[in-house]
Amino acid sequence: MIIRVGLGSCGIAAGGNEIYNYLHKNIHDKQWSIDIEPTGCIGMCYLEPLIDVVLDHGVIYTYGNLNPEKALDIVEHHLLNQNPLQDYLVACSNEANQGLEGQVRVALQRCGIINPESIDDYIYSQGYLALEQVLSLTPEQVIVEIKNSGLSGRGGAGFPTWFKWEATREEKIPVKYVICNADEGDPGAFMDRSLLEGDPHTVLEGMTIAAYAIGAAEGIIYVRAEYPLAIKRLEIAIEQANNRGFLGTNILGSPFSFQIIIKQGAGAFVCGEETALIASLEGERGMPRLKPPFPSQKGYWGLPTNINNVETLANVPWIIRHGGESFAAMGTDKSKGTKVFALAGKIKRGGLIEVPMGISLRDIIYDIGGGIKEDKQFKAVQLGGPSGGCIPAALLDTVVDYESIKKTGAIMGSGGMIIMDESTCMVDIARYFLHFTQDESCGKCVPCRIGTKRMLEILENICAGKGTPGDLDRLETLAAGIKSSSLCGLGQSAPNPVLTTLKYFRPEYEAHLEDKKCPAHQCKALLTYFIDPKRCKGCTLCVKKCPAQCISGQVKEVHVIDQEKCIKCGNCLEVCPTKFNAVVVD
Amino acid sequence: MKYCCGEQQDTQSSRSEFEPLTDIIARFKEEPGSLIPVLQKAQELYGFLPIPLLNHIATELKIKKAHVFGVATFYAQFRLEPVGKFLVLLCQGTACHVNGSDRIEAALTEELKINIGETTPDTFFTLDSAACLGCCSLAPVMMINGQAYGPLTPDGARKTIREIRQKEEGKEGEPR
Ligand SMILES: Cc1cc2nc3c(=O)[nH]c(=O)nc-3n(C[C@H](O)[C@H](O)[C@H](O)COP(=O)(O)O)c2cc1C
Ligand code: FES
Numbered sequence: 063m064i065i066r067v068g069l070g071s072c073g074i075a076a077g078g079n080e081i082y083n084y085l086h087k088n089i090h091d092k093q094w095s096i097d098i099e100p101t102g103c104i105g106m107c108y109l110e111p112l113i114d115v116v117l118d119h120g121v122i123y124t125y126g127n128l129n130p131e132k133a134l135d136i137v138e139h140h141l142l143n144q145n146p147l148q149d150y151l152v153a154c155s156n157e158a159n160q161g162l163e164g165q166v167r168v169a170l171q172r173c174g175i176i177n178p179e180s181i182d183d184y185i186y187s188q189g190y191l192a193l194e195q196v197l198s199l200t201p202e203q204v205i206v207e208i209k210n211s212g213l214s215g216r217g218g219a220g221f222p223t224w225f226k227w228e229a230t231r232e233e234k235i236p237v238k239y240v241i242c243n244a245d246e247g248d249p250g251a252f253m254d255r256s257l258l259e260g261d262p263h264t265v266l267e268g269m270t271i272a273a274y275a276i277g278a279a280e281g282i283i284y285v286r287a288e289y290p291l292a293i294k295r296l297e298i299a300i301e302q303a304n305n306r307g308f309l310g311t312n313i314l315g316s317p318f319s320f321q322i323i324i325k326q327g328a329g330a331f332v333c334g335e336e337t338a339l340i341a342s343l344e345g346e347r348g349m350p351r352l353k354p355p356f357p358s359q360k361g362y363w364g365l366p367t368n369i370n371n372v373e374t375l376a377n378v379p380w381i382i383r384h385g386g387e388s389f390a391a392m393g394t395d396k397s398k399g400t401k402v403f404a405l406a407g408k409i410k411r412g413g414l415i416e417v418p419m420g421i422s423l424r425d426i427i428y429d430i431g432g433g434i435k436e437d438k439q440f441k442a443v444q445l446g447g448p449s450g451g452c453i454p455a456a457l458l459d460t461v462v463d464y465e466s467i468k469k470t471g472a473i474m475g476s477g478g479m480i481i482m483d484e485s486t487c488m489v490d491i492a493r494y495f496l497h498f499t500q501d502e503s504c505g506k507c508v509p510c511r512i513g514t515k516r517m518l519e520i521l522e523n524i525c526a527g528k529g530t531p532g533d534l535d536r537l538e539t540l541a542a543g544i545k546s547s548s549l550c551g552l553g554q555s556a557p558n559p560v561l562t563t564l565k566y567f568r569p570e571y572e573a574h575l576e577d578k579k580c581p582a583h584q585c586k587a588l589l590t591y592f593i594d595p596k597r598c599k600g601c602t603l604c605v606k607k608c609p610a611q612c613i614s615g616q617v618k619e620v621h622v623i624d625q626e627k628c629i630k631c632g633n634c635l636e637v638c639p640t641k642f643n644a645v646v647v648d
Numbered sequence: 649m650k651y652c653c654g655e656q657q658d659t660q661s662s663r664s665e666f667e668p669l670t671d672i673i674a675r676f677k678e679e680p681g682s683l684i685p686v687l688q689k690a691q692e693l694y695g696f697l698p699i700p701l702l703n704h705i706a707t708e709l710k711i712k713k714a715h716v717f718g719v720a721t722f723y724a725q726f727r728l729e730p731v732g733k734f735l736v737l738l739c740q741g742t743a744c745h746v747n748g749s750d751r752i753e754a755a756l757t758e759e760l761k762i763n764i765g766e767t768t769p770d771t772f773f774t775l776d777s778a779a780c781l782g783c784c785s786l787a788p789v790m791m792i793n794g795q796a797y798g799p800l801t802p803d804g805a806r807k808t809i810r811e812i813r814q815k816e817e818g819k820e821g822e823p824r
Contacts, residue, residue, distance in 0.1 A: 071781075071782040071783060072782065072783045072785060072786075074796075075781070075782075075783035075786055075789070075796035075798070076783070076786060076796075107783070107784070107785035108785045110785065247779070248742075248780075249740070249741035249742050249779035249780045250741040250742030250743045250744075250745075250779075250780050250784060251780065252780065252782045252784065255782055287688065287725050288778070289782075325684075325685070326684075326685070326688060328684055328687075328688065328723035328724070328725040328726065329723050329724035329725040330722065330723050330724060331779070342684065343681060344680070344681040345680070345681035345682060345683035345684055345719070346681075346719065347718055347719055347722040347723075348722065348723070363680075363681075404784065406742070406743035406784035406785065406787065407742070407743050407746045407747070407784075407787075408746060408747075412743075412784060412785040413785060444742065447742065478742065480742045480743055480746060482746055486746055491745075491746075494742070494745050498779070504722075609758070631754065632751065633802075636802075
């Protein structure tokens with residue numbers, strides 16, 4: 063019997079380590095013949111901490127929402143009478159996996175299944191077979207296979223991967239680099255992190271294949287310092303691969319040699335942009351430069367460099383093993399294969415999913431994600447983070463492919479998918495993203511540095527009830543200017559969250575501007591809290607909790623809020639017992 | 649401006665103060681473009697990057713002081729001020745924002761009586777923000793010295809801080 067404990071960052075945050083240590087100690091003390099292993103994130107983050115009980119005949123029971131005692135209880139039940147404990151059972155591999163229905167796993171095929179710190183687990187699940195296969199092909203043949211697959215960059219722009227590989231290969235300078243972009247900067251997205259934590263070898267294998275195709279001898283993984291677990295697992299994986307001859311000189315006895323090193327990013331969103339990333343690797347401030355020349359022509363230290371995203375590279379070994387056509391068989395006319403998304407926000411089953419291109423947003427949100435938390439009204443889904451946009455309910459049948467999503471004004475992005483319900487204010491969301499981009503703008507070009515600041519000021523004013531007529535036009539003019547004249551993708555896409563919310567939720571902006579009301583009850587300055595005299599029973603809870611001491615009233619008397627003094631903290635609403643519901647906000 | 653690159657002269661004493669860094673600098677000296685890893689290692693050692701330390705690194709790596717200062721202030725990871733014993737990182741990622749992280753921020757700033765980016769006078773707590781701590785399904789989330797807390801309520805966040813403070817004060821009050 064094997065116990066697998068989900069120890070991705072999400073599992074650890076929910077208490078996975080405590081479970082692992084507790085079970086480990088018990089197994090050791092009681093001398094049970096059970097193996098216990100860590101594994102990565104299976105994607106069902108909403109059920110963490112999770113454990114799998116893998117019985118000797120291969121049936122897997124998955125349990126969720128655990129604590130150490132419950133986990134031990136489960137193990138004992140299985141051990142003593144081979145019985146699953148129904149109370150916490152999430153799925154059994156004999157049944158259709160709840161929450162994994164509708165998904166197709168290519169990049170994530172091993173995440174949450176293998177022990178990411180064991181190269182044997184990786185090899186046992188057909189790992190490094192693709193690399194072996196590739197070494198008997200010519201680099202040109204490898205590029206053709208990737209071309210046939212239709213794989214395009216998963217880092218956001220969706221550029222055909224084979225094209226970048228070929229362009230770098232064709233450069234005459236013999237010293238070339240492969241860089242894996244693991245700087246995942248979208249706030250609210252964690253696809254690349256989960257992949258690196260759950261299956262680091264697949265990224266190393268993808269990189270090595272890319273290096274072979276391009277003719278590079280050195281590779282760099284640029285990973286955020288905020289991902290310590292991913293870095294640790296990558297370090298382990300690189301060492302193991304070196305020891306087994308999958309990396310290093312004369313890989314698997316061939317003339318091909320390739321090294322990978324890790325460099326840690328130091329926390330700057332703009333460093334996800336490839337030219338800024340290169341500047342950062344060279345020890346400079348992470349400021350982008352104009353393209354062309356593209357990194358494939360002049361990259362790291364001015365040498366030809368191919369930069370790919372983590373997920374892009376994770377697809378490569380699968381494509382080689384199954385053939386480009388199998389990958390191209392999934393998806394739509396122009397967008398092939400699968401895409402990983404990080405589902406979060408007001409969604410019931412938040413976590414990591416991988417779906418075939420061409421699936422509709424509705425299917426993702428309602429079938430896979432289980433719908434909106436507390437069955438509230440769906441309002442919008444945000445794709446592409448600070449560079450993307452909000453797609454409204456009317457467009458829920460939009461399918462996931464690069465073209466269809468672009469048509470809505472959003473972008474596919476790297477895979478962050480935030481679900482919003484009726485209680486989310488779209489003006490506030492626009493303000494939130496502009497605050498982010500304004501803060502992260504590197505300051506090199508004027509339209510981005512000053513333009514985003516001006517847009518943010520207008521949005522802050524609107525949210526504070528200080529908007530003036532003409533603000534929306536000013537926002538649109540600024541947006542057009544910033545989009546067309548910024549130096550890099552950060553500025554060029556920064557206005558998208560504002561433009562899409564203006565396009566689909568204009569009445570909400572107008573309510574803020576003209577009526578000085580926030581329909582979603584989020585913008586503090588526009589709210590009024592008052593106490594319904596018919597419902598107030600005079601329990602004094604709110605009086606005690608008010609930090610501004612602006613609620614008057616004795617026990618069993620109707621309380622009143624002094625609007626002049628109210629600081630709109632919302633404490634009264636929070637403490638008013640649900641049986642009274644006397645505090646009303648408008 | 650609070651800092652000036654020329655403020656401190658290199659002296660023998662500052663040399664010995666930075667003794668622990670010698671190996672690191674020796675390792676990276678010959679590698680071009682290694683300023684960022686050196687700063688990262690230095691911060692690991694010292695907890696933060698005081699100006700004399702930056703100047704020392706500049707001299708050793710033969711890079712302009714202004715350049716070192718420019719890089720150190722560009723990246724969010726580098727701190728030029730010391731951090732408190734407990735680093736409270738409040739997630740301000742999109743998922744946490746949608747789930748009400750501003751109310752947690754209000755509660756924390758009120759409880760700690762400092763703003764984001766500041767340290768309490770007793771140097772127990774530094775409050776800072778982060779863009780996605782990677783446990784969005786627990787949103788809203790904060791992380792204190794690597795341990796994640798979530799889903800938070802304003803009261804829950806206050807309570808966590810109070811418990812840590814009580815424990816610490818208990819420790820300080822103990823007879824030695
Ligand atoms: C502001 C900005 C941030 C970016 N952040 C990332 C990122 O975090 N991860 C990533 O893979 N690509 C990011 N990109 C895209 C990269 O510049 C580049 O297109 C990508 O790494 C190429 O890999 P791919 O072709 O495999 O997608 C960003 C681009 C911009 C403009
Ligand atoms: S947005 Fe807060 S943990 Fe991801």
